[in-house]
Amino acid sequence: MSDKGFSLHDALFIGFCATLLVALKGMLRLKLGITGHSMFLICFFYLICYGAVGKAGAISACGMLAGLLAMMLSVGKGGPFILLKFALPAIAMDLCLLILPTLLGLKWRFIMLALVATLAWASKGLIEDLLVGMSIAVALVQFAKSALFGSLFAVFAATLVPPVLQRLRSHDLLDNTELK
Amino acid sequence: MRSLLSTAMAWFLMVIKMWVKRVKTPFFDRSGRDRTSPHYVVRSAKLCALCIVATLCCASGAFFVPNTALIPLLLINAALLGHGRYLGGRVRGLLLLFAIQLLITSMLYLLLHGVERLHEGGLAVTRIMLAIIPGWWLSIVCTPQRIGEVLSWCLPRKWAFVMAASFSLLPYMAKETREIYQMQVMRGANITAKALCYPKHWPELIYCVLYPLLIQLLKLSKQMALAAKLRGFGSHKRPTHWPD
Secondary structure (H helix, E strand, O other), rough: OOOOOOHHHHHHHHHHHHHHHHHHHHHHHHOOOOOOOOHHHHHHHHHHHHHHHOOOOHHHHHHHHHHHHHHHOOOOOHHHHHHHHHHHHHHHHHHHHHOOHOOOHHHHHHHHHHHHHHHHHHHOOOOOHHHHOOHHHHEEEEEEEHHHHHHHHHHHHHHHHHHHHHHHHHHHOOOOOOOO | OHHHHHHHHHHHHHHHHHHHHHHOOOOOOOOOOOOOOOOOOOOHHHHHHHHHHHHHHHHHHHHHOHHHHHHHOOOOOOHHHHHHOOOOOHHHHHHHHHHHHHHHHHHHHHHOOOHHHHHHHHHHHEEEHHHHHHHHHHHHOOOOHHHHHHHHHOHHHHHHHHHHHHOOOHHHHHHHHHHHHHHHHHHHHOOOOOOHHHHHHHHHHHHHHHHHHHHHHHHHHHHHHHHHHHOOOOOOOOOOEEEE
């Protein structure tokens, strides 16, 4: 986890976002029985972090912290592997940001990031399924199902982030003016 | 194979030792006061680090060991499950997860491969559960503070502080979230557990609960950063940890 360029204020905000994500996931327990609903909260908080801090690496830091906290609080019952569930989409989003900023507007950029995060999240499931010995056909069907439902929830969350950032900015709570 | 078995034996002995220790320890201390966390038996940071490493090895083993070595792994996991259950862990969630996974995977195997390969699906789901059980056990035997201390050994100082601050603020955040949520429900927001089953109500959750929370967090992080700097955060090379 690189702390280059983050002020203590930024780092604390990222940490609080990660904590809130894990706490909400534990408290709300949206047991809908639908694959991918966890991508809603994950994408929302990662994109809020990116929008509020506005620095490369903010999403990865949030993902790593959320994974560590989830591991400590046993949210998701994954033990040390829960780290990957939170960290992989975050790292994929940050890598994608290396290309995206110059190409798209904020809303479409968030939607693209959400889709990339969902792909990374679903790929983790695919790799796990293949490692435990599932047949390729079954693993691919599971991957397609996760990617489809996960992307629906992730895109839904991504469309809600710009108005929230706009409101925070209008209350003069965000120092970062780069993202508009 | 021999080294895997010896590691498994060592870990199994450690679990038995902790189990015995737990049996000797009463639920109530001498003053008759109920302990707040009766199931955490690992209170030393070094033992906690050992537990984390063992959990990682065991969970990784679920993915990588051949089918012939699955029996020892199953025995270890059965011991962990029994130990965790004995210490007050809830296995209902694990069983539910296993049942759902088994149902979905079996249906897919039946559809795509027929009955003759159904056992492969069962084996895959069993392996997934073997990867999950050690993590579940870890969360039952180790205190969150000790896991945090172990993690801070390999984290930069600033991020260790952030983790500690976030963790200590968790009760405050949970209280704030609950208060804001209850107030908004009283105002008539469609964010009750039943209403949230419909994704069309989720934007209301964002604007009624998460938005005020984010404002609180932004202010809090600014104040906390200022307070930490005024108290000399970052000026000492070796930060200290609050003891138990």
